[in-house]
Amino acid sequence: MKTLLVATTNSNKVREIRELLAGTAVALVTLARWPEITAPEETGATFEENARAKALYYAAATGELTVAEDSGLSIDALDGAPGVESARFGGVQLPYPQKFALIDAALRAKGDRESTARFVCALALVQDGRVLFEARGTVEGRISPEPKGDGGFGYDPIFFYPPYGQTLAEAGAAKASVSHRGEAFRALRAFLASHF
Numbered sequence: 001m002k003t004l005l006v007a008t009t010n011s012n013k014v015r016e017i018r019e020l021l022a023g024t025a026v027a028l029v030t031l032a033r034w035p036e037i038t039a040p041e042e043t044g045a046t047f048e049e050n051a052r053a054k055a056l057y058y059a060a061a062t063g064e065l066t067v068a069e070d071s072g073l074s075i076d077a078l079d080g081a082p083g084v085e086s087a088r089f090g091g092v093q094l095p096y097p098q099k100f101a102l103i104d105a106a107l108r109a110k111g112d113r114e115s116t117a118r119f120v121c122a123l124a125l126v127q128d129g130r131v132l133f134e135a136r137g138t139v140e141g142r143i144s145p146e147p148k149g150d151g152g153f154g155y156d157p158i159f160f161y162p163p164y165g166q167t168l169a170e171a172g173a174a175k176a177s178v179s180h181r182g183e184a185f186r187a188l189r190a191f192l193a194s195h196f
Contacts, residue, residue, distance in 0.1 A: 002026045002196045007058040007068040009039070012153040017067075019176065020185040024192050029064070037061050042084070047071060047122035048134065050084060055126040067188065069123040071180060073155045075143060077115035078106055086155065100147050100158050113145045119159060119168075121180040123188060133191045137183025141168075151175070 004026040006017050014030055021028065031037065040057045044050035047070040054068035072086025082089035082103070090102045107113045118140045125133040139161065147157035149169030156169035161178065168175050176182045 003029055003064055004192075005029050005031070005033075005058060005062055005064040005066040007031060007054055007066050013069070013071075013181070016176065016179075016181055017185055020182060021189055021192070024189055025196050026065075026192055031058070034062055042070070044070070044084060047084060047120050048124070048136065051122040052124040052126075052131060052134070055124040055131070056129065059126040060129065065125070065127045067123055067125045069121055069181070069184065071119065071121035073117060073159065074120055075103065075107070075115050075117040077110045077112040078103070081106075096154060096157075097147065099155070103143065103158065104145070107143060114142050114160075116140070116142050117159065119155070119180040121184040123184045125188060125191070132195075133188065135184045135187035135191075137180040137185075137187070139168075139178055139180045139183070 002025065006014055006028055008014060009031055018028060040054060042050045044053055050070035051068050055066050058068060059066035072083055074080045074083050090099050104113065107115055118138050121137045123135050124131055141159050141161045144158050144160040144167050148167045149157050151172050152169040152175055157167055159168050161168055164171050164174065
């Protein structure tokens with residue numbers, strides 16, 4: 001069975017990815033196996049650039065078949081912010097409830113507290129210095145003026161998904177079937193099934 005390094009230290013993402021790739025002919029490992037490897041700087045202007053750079057970096061450092069993703073929230077009224085800075089928005093250590101407050105204040109200033117928005121996930125699969133596969137997933141919605149739900153993670157409590165009539169943090173297991181990460185990793189799953 002082929003080993004696949006999932007190049008993230010975010011335990012919530014690892015859990016989602018494990019579920020999405022369950023039953024494939026790859027054995028998932030995480031960066032916990034290589035604690036000495038420091039994270040690269042994320043300097044890309046797009047989710048795709050960051051995903052590709054991280055996958056190439058970790059594949060070179062470990063010698064493993066590697067998938068890396070970059071994902072975040074893009075809010076139309078804020079010209080796409082926080083975008084690739086989603087995890088670092090307001091500071092890496094700033095808790096998400098405070099990030100939500102910063103976003104709400106920015107949207108109030110724009111007069112559009114329920115702006116349309118989307119989650120984006122870009123992934124890249126790399127082996128031996130070559131990008132083997134890339135995918136992008138998105139889910140469209142709008143910003144909820146109040147955080148709701150205690151499921152999910154990150155910005156899920158303020159992302160309202162109209163077809164469900166609730167935020168992704170309220171959606172429970174149904175989130176995976178519509179999420180940006182779900183879409184991207186289902187595409188990867190299909191690629192792995194046909195190549196490994």
